[in-house]
Amino acid sequence: MSEAVKLKPTPRSFAATQYAAGFVTEIEQETLPPGLNEDVIRRISAMKGEPEWLLDWRLEAYRHWRTKREPRWSMVRYPPIDYQAISYYSTPRRKGDGPKSLDEVDPKLLETYEKLGIPLREQEMLAGVAVDAVFDSVSVATTFKEKLKEAGVIFCSISEAVRDHPDLVRQYLGSVVPITDNFYAALNSAVFTDGSFVYVPKGVRCPMELSTYFRINASNTGQFERTLIIADDDAYVSYLEGCTAPSRDENQLHAAVVELIALNHARIKYSTVQNWYPGDENGVGGIYNFVTKRGDCRGVGAKISWTQVETGSAITWKYPSCILRGDDSVGEFYSVALTKNYQQADTGTKMVHLGRNTHSTIVSKGISAGHGCQSYRGLVRMAKSAENARNHSQCDSLLIGDRCSAHTFPYVEIKNPTATMEHEASTSKIGEDQLFYCRQRGIPEEDAVNLIVNGFCKDVFNELPMEFAVEANRLLAVSLEGAVG
Amino acid sequence: MLKIENLHVAADGKEILSGIDLEIPLGEVHAIMGPNGSGKSTLANVIAGREDYTVVEGSVRWRGDDLLAMTAEERAWAGVFLAFQYPIEIPGVNNVYLLKAGLNAKRRAQGLTELDAMDFMALVREQASRIGLEEDFLARGVNEGFSGGEKKRNEIFQMTVLEPSLAILDETDSGLDIDALRVVAEGVNRLRDPERSIVMVTHYQRLLDHIVPDVVHVLIDGRIRMSGDKTLAHELEERGYDWVKAEVGGA
Numbered sequence: 001m002s003e004a005v006k007l008k009p010t011p012r013s014f015a016a017t018q019y020a021a022g023f024v025t026e027i028e029q030e031t032l033p034p035g036l037n038e039d040v041i042r043r044i045s046a047m048k049g050e051p052e053w054l055l056d057w058r059l060e061a062y063r064h065w066r067t068k069r070e071p072r073w074s075m076v077r078y079p080p081i082d083y084q085a086i087s088y089y090s091t092p093r094r095k096g097d098g099p100k101s102l103d104e105v106d107p108k109l110l111e112t113y114e115k116l117g118i119p120l121r122e123q124e125m126l127a128g129v130a131v132d133a134v135f136d137s138v139s140v141a142t143t144f145k146e147k148l149k150e151a152g153v154i155f156c157s158i159s160e161a162v163r164d165h166p167d168l169v170r171q172y173l174g175s176v177v178p179i180t181d182n183f184y185a186a187l188n189s190a191v192f193t194d195g196s197f198v199y200v201p202k203g204v205r206c207p208m209e210l211s212t213y214f215r216i217n218a219s220n221t222g223q224f225e226r227t228l229i230i231a232d233d234d235a236y237v238s239y240l241e242g243c244t245a246p247s248r249d250e251n252q253l254h255a256a257v258v259e260l261i262a263l264n265h266a267r268i269k270y271s272t273v274q275n276w277y278p279g280d281e282n283g284v285g286g287i288y289n290f291v292t293k294r295g296d297c298r299g300v301g302a303k304i305s306w307t308q309v310e311t312g313s314a315i316t317w318k319y320p321s322c323i324l325r326g327d328d329s330v331g332e333f334y335s336v337a338l339t340k341n342y343q344q345a346d347t348g349t350k351m352v353h354l355g356r357n358t359h360s361t362i363v364s365k366g367i368s369a370g371h372g373c374q375s376y377r378g379l380v381r382m383a384k385s386a387e388n389a390r391n392h393s394q395c396d397s398l399l400i401g402d403r404c405s406a407h408t409f410p411y412v413e414i415k416n417p418t419a420t421m422e423h424e425a426s427t428s429k430i431g432e433d434q435l436f437y438c439r440q441r442g443i444p445e446e447d448a449v450n451l452i453v454n455g456f457c458k459d460v461f462n463e464l465p466m467e468f469a470v471e472a473n474r475l476l477a478v479s480l481e482g483a484v485g
Numbered sequence: 486m487l488k489i490e491n492l493h494v495a496a497d498g499k500e501i502l503s504g505i506d507l508e509i510p511l512g513e514v515h516a517i518m519g520p521n522g523s524g525k526s527t528l529a530n531v532i533a534g535r536e537d538y539t540v541v542e543g544s545v546r547w548r549g550d551d552l553l554a555m556t557a558e559e560r561a562w563a564g565v566f567l568a569f570q571y572p573i574e575i576p577g578v579n580n581v582y583l584l585k586a587g588l589n590a591k592r593r594a595q596g597l598t599e600l601d602a603m604d605f606m607a608l609v610r611e612q613a614s615r616i617g618l619e620e621d622f623l624a625r626g627v628n629e630g631f632s633g634g635e636k637k638r639n640e641i642f643q644m645t646v647l648e649p650s651l652a653i654l655d656e657t658d659s660g661l662d663i664d665a666l667r668v669v670a671e672g673v674n675r676l677r678d679p680e681r682s683i684v685m686v687t688h689y690q691r692l693l694d695h696i697v698p699d700v701v702h703v704l705i706d707g708r709i710r711m712s713g714d715k716t717l718a719h720e721l722e723e724r725g726y727d728w729v730k731a732e733v734g735g736a
Contacts, residue, residue, distance in 0.1 A: 432537070433573045437627075440533050440569075441587035441643065442561035442594075451586065455577030455626065 032089040038062060041190055044089050048159055048193070051166060061179035061189030068183045074346035075375040075407055076315045078251075078288065086253060088191045088224070151207050153237075154199040158226050161197035168199055172230055176259035176296045176323070184255040184290040184317075188224045192257070195225035200235035200266075209465055211240040227258040231266035233299065238269040240468060251279075251314060255290045264299030264326065269307070271464055272320075273472055276312035283342025283371070286314025293320035297329035297355075305332040306349065307463045309472040311479045314343060319377065321350035324358035324389075331360040334460040336472070338479055339372030339404070348378035348409075353386035353419070362393040365457050368404035369480065375407040382419040389419045397427040398456050400449070400480075450477045486510045487532075487651060487682055492543035494524075494531050500541070501527045503707035509700075511548075511650075512679040516693055516718060517686045519704035520726045525686045526570055528704070529655040532684075533567035534560045547651055561587065562594035566649030568640040570656040570686075575627040581609055583627050584643055591647065612645045616672050633660035641672040652676065653684045658692035670695030690722040703729050 032040060041062055045055040070081070148155050154165060161169050179189040196212045212227075231237050254276065260268050270293075279286025289312075295304035306320035322331025333349035351360035360380065368374045374397070382389045397406035408425050430452055438448035453476055454461070461469045487509040494502040501524045509515045519525050531538050532545055534557030545552045550563050575583070589599040600608070613623060616638055628636050637657055644652055654673065658666055673683065673696050685696060693701070693715065701717040702709050705726060710733045711717065721729070 431573070434575050436535050436557060437569065437573045437575070438583065438587070439557035440561055440565075440567050441583060441647070442558055442591040443583070443586050444558050444590060445556075447586065447590070451578050451583065452575055455575055458577035 031087050034087045035084045036062075036086070036088055036191065040088055044191060044193060047089070048162075050162060053170060054162060057174065057179070058190050061186050062191075064180050065183065065186035065190055068186055070183050071317075074317055074377070075373065075409075076317060076344040076346050078315055078344075081253065081288070083187075089193055147207065151204055152201045153204060153206050154197065155210055156197055158192070158195040158197045158228060161228070165197070165199065168230065169197070169228065172228055172259070172261055173226075174259075176261060176294045177257050177292050182292060185257050185292040188226060188255050188257045188292070192224045192226035195227045195256070196229075197227070198229040198237060198239065200231045200237045202232045203234045204232075205235070206237040209238045209240055211242070223252075223254050223256070225256045227256070228261075229259070229268060229270070230261045231263065231268050231302075233264040233266060235263075236267045238465065239271070240465065241270070241272045242275070242471075251286060251288055252277075253288050253290070254313075256292070258291070258293040258320075260293075260295035260304055262295065262297050262299060262302035262304050262329075265301040266299060267303040267305075268295060269305045270295070270320070271468055272306075272308040272310070273468055273475065274308065274310045274312050274316075275475060277314075278312045278343050279314040279341065281341045281370075283314070286343070287312065289313035289316045289318065291316075291318040293318065294323065294350075295321065295331070296323045297326050297331060297358075299329070300326045300355075301328045302326050303330040303332075305334070305463070307332075307334040307460065308336070308347075309460070309464070309468075309475065310335070310337040310345060310347060311475050313345075316343075316345040316347050318347045319349055321352070322360060323352045323354065324360060324386075325354045326358075327355040328357045329355055330358070332463075333360075333362045333364070334463040335364045336367070336457045336460045336476075337365070337374060338367045338369070338476060339374045340369040340479060342371050344373045346375045346377055348376045350379040351381070351391055353380075353382040353389040353391070355385070356387040356389075358386055358389045360389075360391045362391070362395070363459050364393075364395045365460055366395075366397045366406055367400065367453060367456070367476075368397065368406050369400035370404060372404045373407075374405070375409060377409040377411075379411040379413070380421055381413040382416050382421070384415045386416050387418050389416065391419075391421045393421075393423045394459075395423075395425045396456070397425075398453065399427065399429045446481065449480055453480060486548070487684070488544075488546045489532075490544050492528075492531070492545060493541040494527060495539045495541050496527070496537060501538070501707055502531070505543070505704075505707070505709060507702065507709060509682045509684060511682055512677075513699040514677060514683040514685065514696065515700045515702060516698040517684060517702050517704050518688070518690075518718065518721060521688070523704045524707045525704055526655055529567060529570075529653045529684070529686050532560075532651075532653060533557060533565055558590065559594075561647075561649075562591045564650030566644050566647055566652045568637075568644055568652070568654040568657050570659070572628045572631075572636040572640055574629050574631075576629050578627045580625055580627050580639065581606075581623045584609065584646055587643075588647055609646060613642060615675075616642045616645065617668050618642055634662065634665045637661055638665065638669060641669050645672055645676065648676075650680060651682050651684070653686065655686045656688060657685070658687055658689065666692065666695060690718040693718045705729060 038059060041058050045058060177185050179186050198210060200206050229239060260270060262268050276287035276289055297304055304322050310316055320333060324331050331351050337345050337347050339345045348364060349362055362378055364376050366374045366376055376395045378393060380391045395408050399406060406427055410423055412421060414421060434452055435448050438451060439445060454473055461472055464472060489505050489507040492502055492505040505528060517525055527538060540553055547563060552560055585605050592599055609623060618638060628639060631639060637660060657669060661669060698715055701713055701715060703711040710729050
């Protein structure tokens with residue numbers, strides 16, 4: 001019985017108050033002046049001491065980006081973005097080569113993490129979660145590296161990976177999301193400053209859950225992190241990603257790219273709790289979250305699972321996807337997205353079946369409150385080669401109040417007659433009847449709303465690692481404060 | 486005691502209750518009978534605090550508290566329980582979790598310590614077995630996929646755990662077969678107590694064979710037209726509600 005399980009308090013929580021992460025850290029920043037051109041890219045690359053091939057790759061991406069236009073097909077509306085007004089590099093200033101251990105990290109930074117509820121020092125002792133914390137553009141501390149090293153797992157910032165494991169990076173970078181993929185992916189490829197890199201060697205089960213916390217701190221900077229995760233044959237890794245950003249009146253751009261590669265019988269589980277600043281109750285400020293996440297089941301019997309809980313950002317544009325290339329490979333997408341106030345989200349997934357006997361599952365739960373506008377957009381494509389492919393999609397929307405909206409755009413392309421595809425969708429309102437039932441049993445109205453919403457999300461929360469599930473619960477509760485009545 | 490005076494209630498601009506006067510002392514079981522559309526369920530829901538209705542006039546007091554000034558949850562904390570005619574499904578919300586949240590909110594409001602999971606589960610298991618509910622039933626979603634009879638049994642189960650001082654049963658007998666009716670009636674009878682009032686809203690006299698009321702009221706067109714002892718229910722069964730109308734004169 002789930003009730004009898006006592007959950008230990010999680011070491012980090014986003015959910016203490018309305019937007020607890022909305023403070024700014026006063027710390028000296030090294031920031032490039034706003035603007036983007038080839039010189040800026042050369043400077044970024046030079047500051048990071050990158051090899052020639054990577055600079056060329058960036059420049060090619062930049063040139064491609066200049067020929068592209070922002071996508072306008074999604075159900076989100078925002079004023080034009082001036083890409084020349086953004087600073088593309090920001091790093092905490094520090095002595096020498098960067099911290100070798102936590103002791104060398106600026107205490108103010110550590111304080112920031114404490115406020116966010118990520119006590120790195122405690123993390124070292126606590127239940128096996130290694131944290132690669134990215135503060136603005138540069139990774140400042142990586143814990144547990146040693147223990148991972150014993151297992152042969154590489155977990156470091158992508159900058160370090162470029163330096164220490166250039167062959168791996170060069171082999172896989174851009175192999176899932178090419179620089180020509182889309183406007184934001186091209187921009188990210190040109191200017192990405194940091195992010196995480198994971199390589200799990202053949203037959204290794206990563207001994208702990210890996211976790212990265214990204215944080216946008218400096219004003220007027222975009223964050224363009226790049227994450228690359230490779231699970232070699234028969235390897236397994238579970239990766240957790242949490243995001244917060246301070247409250248500011250202006251909008252900030254976040255255009256990340258995440259690439260996952262699963263080889264033969266490898267499994268990758270990627271979980272996200274995204275709580276970027278959503279803007280205030282009038283829709284002022286907030287993060288524009290334009291993210292490209294894609295996994296490639298490159299080997300036979302590979303499996304990639306995306307689980308996301310999206311409560312933040314003024315605008316979310318994000319479709320974590322799976323390319324099911326290997327025969328018998330499996331793709332999963334479990335999503336909870338909440339939009340309230342004036343938040344807009346256009347999110348979903350793409351499942352591209354290429355191999356035989358490939359299976360995919362999509363469970364999407366959208367909650368819309370206030371003036372929130374939310375769309376599920378999903379593509380299931382089964383190629384001619386995808387003999388006996390199967391998909392099951394379930395998209396449910398829950399509306400709170402009568403000024404919000406929910407939309408569903410399922411795209412289906414099936415080119416093989418043996419394929420099976422099921423799609424279920426529902427839209428419901430939190431009923432007065434449900435609320436009254438709970439309140440009659442003595443449960444206060446706000447708790448009742450949380451109870452009903454959490455019930456609605458249960459299928460997705462069950463997919464999260466337990467700590468994250470607890471956090472997701474609390475995050476939803478905080479996000480829903482004042483959503484009713 | 487429950488004291489209702491001159492209660493007028495409207496919904497969508499139409500008057501449904503037109504001056505109810507009713508007193509139910511502690512320790513008594515009263516039945517409210519009446520034809521369809523007479524306002525029985527409205528009365529039950531207004532006492533429990535449903536907001537779809539407008540109270541135009543009158544008062545509802547429970548042990549001195551002005552119920553109409555309280556929210557639905559405050560009324561629950563004051564001991565009011567409504568066994569719903571149509572218990573609603575809440576998908577994904579664990580049946581027992583809902584009950585625990587309700588019970589502990591009530592205990593907090595009463596200044597009692599909350600029950601921990603162990604004590605709560607012991608209580609729940611005991612009450613569930615008394616009402617003939619299987620363990621797996623407890624772990625299911627609230628009323629999710631329950632049969633009509635299971636939903637009604639779940640209401641009585643919740644009632645026995647929450648131990649209300651004022652229990653209102655809205656058409657609890659509808660949809661129950663004879664065996665289930667007996668189990669439910671036993672559950673209610675166990676709750677009869679000098680410190681508890683029970684109101685049974687029902688259409689038929691059938692339930693009253695199992696839960697024998699102290700007083701029977703007849704509600705027609707939004708008013709209590711007649712009150713009497715348990716024999717009134719039998720008389721109604723034989724002669725129908727038109728007989729009451731003829732006795733007291735048309736509205």
